[in-house]
Amino acid sequence: MKSLESWGRYPQVEQRTQSLTWRSDALPRISGSVLPHGLGRSYGDSCLNGGGTLLLTSGLDKLIAFDAATGVVRCEAGVTLDTLLRLAAPRGWFLPVTPGTKYVTVGGAIANDVHGKNHHRGGTFGRYVRRFELVRSDGSRRLCAPDENPDWYGATIGGLGLTGLVTWAEVQLKPISNPYVLQETVPFGNLDEFLVVARESEADHEFTMAWVDCLARGKKVGRGLLYRGNFAPPQFDGLPLAKSHLSHGIGLAVPMDMPAFCLNRLSVSAFNWLYFHRQNGKPKQRLTHYDPFFYPLDAIYAWNRIYGSRGFLQFQCVVPYSTARDALKDILERSARGGLPSFLSVLKTFGDIPSPGWMSFPRQGVTLAMDFANRGEKTYRLVEELDRVTREAGGAVYPAKDARMSPESFAAYFPRRSEFAGYIDPAFSSSFWRRMNPVTMPFSLESERASGAPHPKSLLALR
Amino acid sequence: MKKVLVLGATSAIAQATVRLLAARGASLYLVGRNAENLDAVAKDAATRGAAKVESKAVDLNDFAVHEALVDGAFQALGGLDGVVLAHGVLGDQAEAQRSWTATEAVLRTNFLSAASLLTVLANRFEAQKAGTLVVISSVAGDRGRQSNYVYGTSKGALTVFLQGLRNRLAKSNVAVVTVKPGFVDTPMTAHLPKNKLFASPEKVARGLLSAADSRKNEVYVPGIWAIIMLIIKSIPESVFKKLKL
Numbered sequence: 001m002k003s004l005e006s007w008g009r010y011p012q013v014e015q016r017t018q019s020l021t022w023r024s025d026a027l028p029r030i031s032g033s034v035l036p037h038g039l040g041r042s043y044g045d046s047c048l049n050g051g052g053t054l055l056l057t058s059g060l061d062k063l064i065a066f067d068a069a070t071g072v073v074r075c076e077a078g079v080t081l082d083t084l085l086r087l088a089a090p091r092g093w094f095l096p097v098t099p100g101t102k103y104v105t106v107g108g109a110i111a112n113d114v115h116g117k118n119h120h121r122g123g124t125f126g127r128y129v130r131r132f133e134l135v136r137s138d139g140s141r142r143l144c145a146p147d148e149n150p151d152w153y154g155a156t157i158g159g160l161g162l163t164g165l166v167t168w169a170e171v172q173l174k175p176i177s178n179p180y181v182l183q184e185t186v187p188f189g190n191l192d193e194f195l196v197v198a199r200e201s202e203a204d205h206e207f208t209m210a211w212v213d214c215l216a217r218g219k220k221v222g223r224g225l226l227y228r229g230n231f232a233p234p235q236f237d238g239l240p241l242a243k244s245h246l247s248h249g250i251g252l253a254v255p256m257d258m259p260a261f262c263l264n265r266l267s268v269s270a271f272n273w274l275y276f277h278r279q280n281g282k283p284k285q286r287l288t289h290y291d292p293f294f295y296p297l298d299a300i301y302a303w304n305r306i307y308g309s310r311g312f313l314q315f316q317c318v319v320p321y322s323t324a325r326d327a328l329k330d331i332l333e334r335s336a337r338g339g340l341p342s343f344l345s346v347l348k349t350f351g352d353i354p355s356p357g358w359m360s361f362p363r364q365g366v367t368l369a370m371d372f373a374n375r376g377e378k379t380y381r382l383v384e385e386l387d388r389v390t391r392e393a394g395g396a397v398y399p400a401k402d403a404r405m406s407p408e409s410f411a412a413y414f415p416r417r418s419e420f421a422g423y424i425d426p427a428f429s430s431s432f433w434r435r436m437n438p439v440t441m442p443f444s445l446e447s448e449r450a451s452g453a454p455h456p457k458s459l460l461a462l463r
Numbered sequence: 464m465k466k467v468l469v470l471g472a473t474s475a476i477a478q479a480t481v482r483l484l485a486a487r488g489a490s491l492y493l494v495g496r497n498a499e500n501l502d503a504v505a506k507d508a509a510t511r512g513a514a515k516v517e518s519k520a521v522d523l524n525d526f527a528v529h530e531a532l533v534d535g536a537f538q539a540l541g542g543l544d545g546v547v548l549a550h551g552v553l554g555d556q557a558e559a560q561r562s563w564t565a566t567e568a569v570l571r572t573n574f575l576s577a578a579s580l581l582t583v584l585a586n587r588f589e590a591q592k593a594g595t596l597v598v599i600s601s602v603a604g605d606r607g608r609q610s611n612y613v614y615g616t617s618k619g620a621l622t623v624f625l626q627g628l629r630n631r632l633a634k635s636n637v638a639v640v641t642v643k644p645g646f647v648d649t650p651m652t653a654h655l656p657k658n659k660l661f662a663s664p665e666k667v668a669r670g671l672l673s674a675a676d677s678r679k680n681e682v683y684v685p686g687i688w689a690i691i692m693l694i695i696k697s698i699p700e701s702v703f704k705k706l707k708l
Binding site: 019021022023024062063064065066075076087 | 511
């Protein structure tokens with residue numbers, strides 16, 4: 001069988017696979033550790049389990065119930081957001097929170113507590129998960145909800161698939177009157193302008209996100225385009241704008257791995273320049289279908305192959321407002337200087353709505369996401385530097401997109417990790433978790449462990 | 464097919480077919496052995512838009528229940544105009560060679576139980592002079608090979624049975640559609656190494672339904688198997704018996 005990789009195609013690991021089919025089945029008996037794996041859209045190693053087994057959840061793809069009156073959908077964990085949209089959008093319901101691709105599973109959305117363009121209004125995906133079933137390797141099944149097994153609920157949302165297998169979940173959708181989005185594009189000249197425009201936009205727009213030209217230097221550092229929008233009001237109902245309610249990536253595809261020379265500083269620079277100047281500096285409003293608005297990259301099937309077989313590293317951090325300006329400037333300048341082009345870099349503000357997930361990544365501040373073609377050591381060092389800058393700025397790096405953060409950083413980013421570790425299923429593990437919790441702990445963590453509260457069994461579970 | 468009885472509804476090909484039928488708004492009567500899994504398929508179909516979904520958990524190897532089962536389906540849906548017969552087992556050839564019990568079990572599930580059900584169904588459809596009987600056979604039934612001739616026999620017998628049934632029911636406006644999938648990536652074949660010839664259950668389901676819609680006689684899905692089997696069937700027996708197939 002073809003070996004599975006993460007979306008960034010780095011790192012590459014050897015692992016076995018086992019397909020799951022029925023939600024009522026017991027977990028398969030397997031020696032070594034297991035990790036649930038949906039569509040593998042996490043970029044780094046959080047969806048990999050080198051030396052162990054991946055439990056493939058794509059067969060857990062059955063819908064269970066949908067109430068078109070209340071917008072509550074119950075489905076198995078391997079159901080994709082694409083499937084939910086096809087079911088719900090024609091009946092006037094939409095995902096309460098959606099990441100930039102619809103090709104993720106509900107289980108993956110829970111495990112990574114994903115966020116989207118409406119974080120400042122809606123928070124994370126986990127907030128809309130009414131309940132789910134968690135199956136553990138000891139054979140136990142728990143119904144988890146805010147008022148039922150709340151600790152398991154909190155540990156599993158954002159829990160990177162480590163607390164057990166989520167077999168099904170119930171999600172509260174949100175009503176829309178039509179599938180269209182009124183979108184406006186506002187250019188900004190640098191980071192300071194971004195912060196002003198972004199805060200302003202939050203008041204009147206449910207969705208905001210900005211593309212940033214990560215190769216601009218000097219006074220132009222952080223220039224880019226901010227996209228903001230709202231679902232169109234009822235007067236746009238019945239507009240014959242789109243032939244079908246969804247596009248499915250027809251037309252464009254990256255059919256094979258592109259050779260590395262296709263992607264150099266020059267081509268990325270040209271791409272970024274075109275992207276910026278396409279706008280002529282004026283805000284523009286237009287009506288668009290939700291599909292290109294939320295999922296522009298889904299139109300290009302397997303876009304990750306543009307980076308070739310060596311893959312790429314994604315980096316996404318969030319930094320608090322107090323340090324945002326300096327830290328982001330530092331990060332953007334370092335990556336521009338590094339001569340390692342980031343194809344598409346995205347800036348967005350996160351609101352202060354808390355997530356029920358203990359290990360949830362989003363927190364109030366500004367988030368920046370970039371991707372770097374994998375050029376070996378040089379790229380690793382850059383991403384490690386960006387991790388350090390983030391830590392010093394009091395921010396956090398997103399595990400779902402990480403391949404290089406240090407255990408010290410992880411400890412700083414996720415203060416509830418020890419409590420969380422007590423909820424990890426002893427049979428579950430991932431390449432990411434082992435990287436964050438090496439058997440020999442770094443000095444700083446060792447001392448913390450010696451002095452700290454009773455340490456959970458967790459660290460025994462690190463396999 | 465608007466009112467369809469699906470036998471072996473928890474099989475991967477049947478599940479994919481059920482989804483397509485549900486999306487068309489068909490009424491479904493689903494039959495499978497495992498009640499929990501059958502319930503999962505039934506709820507999935509209902510959520511995806513089936514006009515009506517009823518299900519019945521029975522072991523189709525118990526031939527005594529067949530008549531009542533078909534009665535129940537006719538009653539529950541207010542008549543039937545389609546049947547998808549999809550239940551079957553792959554069996555273990557080596558085990559079957561050692562043990563007649565194992566051989567008989569494969570023949571019983573794949574051929575005898577199908578023949579028993581089709582006997583009841585054919586009479587009903589013949590009387591109403593309408594309907595489509597879609598039955599999943601296999602390319603393995605086209606020629607006996609040492610690697611799986613017990614399974615192949617069960618499917619080959621089924622194919623011949625269906626030929627006769629088709630001949631008999633042609634004048635009664637009843638279509639008998641024999642579907643011969645090649646390798647399909649399902650739990651039945653989970654233990655086998657996969658290659659380019661493996662098709663997804665969804666692809667087979669689309670082929671199955673399009674054959675049913677146009678009331679075809681025998682179809683290979685994917686179509687490439689028509690060519691592969693033509694070649695395999697044309698090899699003289701004197702040569703064939705020396706091959707490792």
